[in-house]
Amino acid sequence: MAYQDEYADCSWVDFDLLESFMKDCLIKSGVPEKDARVVTDVLITSDKRGIDSHGIGRLKPIYIDRIDQGILNPVTSIDVVKETETSAVLDGNNGMGHVVAKTAMEMAIEKAGKHGMGMSVVRNSTHYGIAGYYALMACNAGMIGITGTNARPSIAPTFGVENMLGTNPLTIGFPTDEEFPFVLDCATSVTQRGKIEMYGRSGKELPPGWVIGRDGKTRTDTQQVLKDLTTGGAALAPLGGLGEEGAGYKGYGYATVVEVLSAALQGGSFLRDLNGFDEEGKRIPYPLGHFFIAINTEFFMGLETFKRIAGAIMRDLRSSQKAEGEERIYTAGEKEWIAWNYRKTRGCPVPPVLQKQMQELRDRWKMDYRFPWD
Template structure:
């Protein structure tokens, strides 16, 4: 077990804000990004917590991002809120568009927030959970880089293309999932490589399109989607919905436009919101009880709802008032303040 450093929740936010400001993000962006990192760290979501400050700093050093971009929301009388991040990080644009998304979902019954021209590095669950917090069901998707081969293919075309969904539960943490449509995360393959371990079958192909269990061959080749041709079809849907539908880049285009290694991808995002009250004809309460019976039937047989580990970490960390990160990470983060 690696030695750990304890950070209070204020320290997490403070450290993130300091690094981001020092890196060149203005106060508005630093606040939006620090808020996201804080939420992930609170849930012990280490891969998307303070660790991501390296990517935020590298993206700024690379020079393409605008650390002071003011997002612009296009006027709209439809159910679509179009937010232009104008070359900044996605989070400030999402923050700017979210109140209007919620308002439009209540008016139209369903609504969408699209974010264009943004750098993107974050988990999707905090944004769909915010919708659940407003009593709405939320669904979000983004492309990434073309590291993933379609079913039956021989090279990377699709992104890791995550899909996140959240459903509001009265007086409870929402039902939430947020998963990559690749079988493995790219970072997991890196970990196998460092550990000198072979990959499981069926997660990657080499540069010639042949199945491989060698991590380096997989990194040189392509990952596969989860769930065979079904996962592949779903991943293509995500490319379309978060790319051509919203006038933004596919994973292949995003990769071609990418900066140096370790920088955030540049692509769009779509967030959909659904109002249970409008969809159910005003019977949201009765249907909340119906959804609870479904969840109970899942939990009663010993299965877990997605995100339960994250919610448990949140409750524990909130109660004790601090989170733990590895000492090594904490030490390395200090270098970003030099």
């Protein structure tokens, strides 16, 4: 089976154990228990859905290390800057992005419940995990959910080589009459840093066309690319690829849309101001912006009608003629549902690099955890 080959060097960790471990690590880092549960739920949801780039793999380098560096506030304080019946502007004060984001989507859903639509925007937040988590919140409420976030500069504009835009996902989810909702959660770049980190942990070179160097040529040297993405020596290609032949201008355009919606409505930071360094090269917070939209289907033709038609569209797509040699056609959210059904009795695959990180965190705080590889 493909899963068995892909995770041959991994140890499988029970989800309850992994969730408890991540929560306790966050609490040891100064995150209040209530907030630690929120952050952990976002991370474990990623691992459960097979999105290995944004689960346990992000715990240490993106959250705990940044708390240690003083550029991420473990205690989250949220200010309501402005609010109307259908909109809200929030300031996350560089706290835990997951906590800020969940609050913002809850507000959007509540407003949509009363008025048909709700939108919340956030400034001065931080990395909020998988965007699909917040779209799923709306799906679970019987609504359409839309969210996006800017990020530290990674993508070069079409015909450019400097990393200017973040990977800027434009994420949409909606309920269907099937066992799983439609959730399109992907970056507006060909790939994103989390996927490159996975290649690095596996010792693999990158496919050509994912990354461009300052000389305009494609880069495949994974470990050096990870360093150069931070310093500006390399940039990700926008969705569609380099230049215009593969329609890279479309990914560039969508990334720009997300950048504007993540900054202009809330008076937030953007582009180079998100690079995480001051003029002297000292690390500073990444003051990210997000947006959240909830659309109540009951204010249109009703939830059941929406789910029935949405489901029919998915089934028609999957039953259409397949290319020669292909076994099946998927719709967005289906592979994540398949991953969960495979993993729910097995747990989360943890490769050797992450095993080492987990051991380091356990030893640092002298926590009483035993892992399968001990």
